[in-house]
Every structure is written in structure tokens, then in C-alpha cells.
Amino acid sequence: MSLSSTVTGQTRVVTVHAERIDAAMAIQFKEDMRSATEGGPARVVLDLSQVTFIDSSGLGAIVASMKQLGAGRRLDLAGLTPVVEKVFRLTRMDTVFNLFGSLDDALAAEPS
Numbered sequence: 001m002s003l004s005s006t007v008t009g010q011t012r013v014v015t016v017h018a019e020r021i022d023a024a025m026a027i028q029f030k031e032d033m034r035s036a037t038e039g040g041p042a043r044v045v046l047d048l049s050q051v052t053f054i055d056s057s058g059l060g061a062i063v064a065s066m067k068q069l070g071a072g073r074r075l076d077l078a079g080l081t082p083v084v085e086k087v088f089r090l091t092r093m094d095t096v097f098n099l100f101g102s103l104d105d106a107l108a109a110e111p112s
Contacts, residue, residue, distance in 0.1 A: 003029075005036040008107060012040045015047040021058030029058070033065040042073045045106045049079030054087050066097070074098075078106035 002017035014036045021029055037044050046062065048054075054062075066075040078100040080088065088094050100106035 003032045003036050007040060010041050011043045011045055011107060012037060013045050013047055013103065016051050019051060020053045021051055021061060022053065022055045023057035026057040026061040029061045030064050034068050037065070037069060043076065044069060044073065045076045045078050045103065047078050047103045048084055049081070049103065051084055052081050054084050059087060059091060059093065076100060076106055078103045
């Protein structure tokens with residue numbers, strides 16, 4: 001699992017450099033997200049534009065990452081491919097996370 005992290009304005013952007021977030025990588029994903037998001041801005045955008053598959057373990061890892069951020073911090077998701085977006089909508093996780101079509105859309109949105 002490879003993640004990169006940058007800060008743009010008041011937002012930390014974490015990009016996933018993998019095609020899958022599944023049971024085989026869920027634990028590593030959570031650890032990498034914890035490292036990438038320690039401290040820093042209150043808003044974190046997870047760029048999933050390279051991810052083409054996610055299973056329930058991957059979904060759980062993203063939810064756990066959101067909880068790791070703690071109170072006062074927010075995790076938004078950007079660049080979901082159609083298959084990944086469908087998983088979030090079918091599981092109603094689109095009511096938990098703000099979903100953006102692209103990273104540019106997420107960065108253009110007002111942080112709240």
C-alpha cells in the first residue's frame with residue numbers, strides 16, 4: 001500500500017497509489033493513514049482516483065481512518081471510480097462522507 005500526503009491550503013490531501021483496497025491491505029492502509037494524517041489541518045481529502053476496487057474490509061478501513069482523525073477533523077473522499085462510488089452508495093456511506101467527483105472539486109469546496 002502506497003500513500004502520499006501533501007497540504008494544500010487548509011486541507012491535507014492523501015492520495016492512494018493502489019488499484020485495490022481490500023482485506024489483504026486494510027490493516028496496512030489504516031496504519032499508513034494514521035501516519036499520514038497525524039496532526040495538520042482539520043480537513044483531510046482522500047484521493048481515491050487510482051482505486052478501481054474496494055471490498056467491505058477496505059470500506060471498514062476508510063471508516064476507521066475517519067474515526068482515527070478524532071473530533072473536529074473531517075475526512076472527505078475524492079475521485080471515486082464508478083465501481084468504488086457504487087459501493088459507497090449501496091452501503092449508504094455516501095451519507096457519512098462527502099463524495100467529490102475529482103480532487104479539484106474537493107479542493108474547490110469550502111472547508112467547514
